[in-house]
Amino acid sequence: MVPSALRPLDIRPFPEDPARLVVIDPLELQPDPVAVPLAFLAIARHFDGVSTVEAIARSLGREGQAVSAQTVTLVAEQLAEFQLLADARVLEKIGLLERRALSEPRPARLAGKCYPEVGLETARWIDGLLAQVTAPSRRSEQLAGFVLPHIDPRLGGATYAHGYRSLVDAAPADVYVVLGIGHAGLKHGLSLAPVDFATPLGPVPADREICAELVGRLGDWILADQLVQQREHSVEFQAVFLRHLARAPFTMVPLLTAFGPDSVQRLRPVLKILRDVLAESGKRVTVVASVDFSHIGPMYGDRQAAGPMLDRIEDRDRSAIDRLVLADDAGFWSAIHADGNSTRICGHSSVWSMLQLVGPKGGTLLDYNHAVMDQEDSRVTFAAMSFFA
DSSP states (O other): OOOOOBOOOEEEEOTTOTTEEEEEOTTOSSOSOEEEEHHHHHHHTTOOSSSOHHHHHHHHHHTTOOOOHHHHHHHHHHHHHTTOBOOHHHHHHHHHHHHHHTTSOBOOTTBTTTBOSSHHHHHHHHHHHHHTSOOOSSOBOOOSEEEEOOSOHHHHHHHHHHHHHHHHTBOOOSEEEEEEEOTTOOSSSEEEOOSOBOOTTOOBOBOHHHHHHHHHHHOGGGGOOHHHHHHOHHHHHHHHHHHHHOSSOOEEEEEEEOOOGGGHHHHHHHHHHHHHHHHHTTOOEEEEEEOOOOEESGGGTOSSOSGGGHHHHHHHHHHHHHHHHTTOHHHHHHHHHTTTOTTOOTTHHHHHHHHHHHOOSEEEEEEEEEEEOSTTOOEEEEEEEEEEO
């Protein structure tokens, strides 16, 4: 028997029991978190869709774990029951859901959870955030790009406000290219959602012309991972803010990124095609990288609380931000990946992509902050930056 490959999953420590882990399905085919023993995942990580149960048992034996092929089979059956394996049944279900996602607006999934679900309340809430930030003395020309957080805006609202105050006071764009993060993983490193985004304030329309041109030049692969798009928050949050704050009618090009150093050279020409399409559209374009920076503490796999590490983490973040201020894409990438991205900066692919699309002369740091994520003192850092062409 060859078990199907394990799907990309979010695996976290179980706070009440260090002998177990919590498995969360980012695609929500398995809607509830599943608590499993550490030994369970030690077996499941060998499920690559190629190895037999006998081969997996032998591999575990070489690692010092005496596990029978029968036990491996049992683990595979239980994972399949929870729809956590990429078997034929699951792949068929994902395909059906992704085709449906391309045929209807992307819902406002986090309305009522991370921001108000009623339009008037949402508008007042956003206005209240921006009221806390001093407006520039004069309006600026259109800015080419932004870095904005995608942390829950209830936790990072002040940093959103710093970024959006600068965006509002700049000349408006016709098109906002929003580069979110595919936290659940992407098959090809990039994914386009050519659909409108619903918000409590009304829909944010996709730019049908630009999206169609991208698919025509790149191929249907850019439309993969629509189920990831449906459940990803990093574009959704920006759509809500833009819907209320943009001072002129606009469209959006919603993209997710998720790639590392091994994909940079492959995706550089793809981003060149996207840059060409945007330029040929004749529209005023602003690119928004919706990103967070470091993820530290027990929630993210560290053995200690984040507080004692915070000064060191901020220094590391700011070394990357300093390269962004200089629009140094290679220096930014090196600052993150020289040590294997040890603090789990999740936004590196979108920021790097923004720099390729915009080609800015430089950037300005508008705000830097962090949020406490749990009672064990896990934290996420984030920033707002603007970039000029």
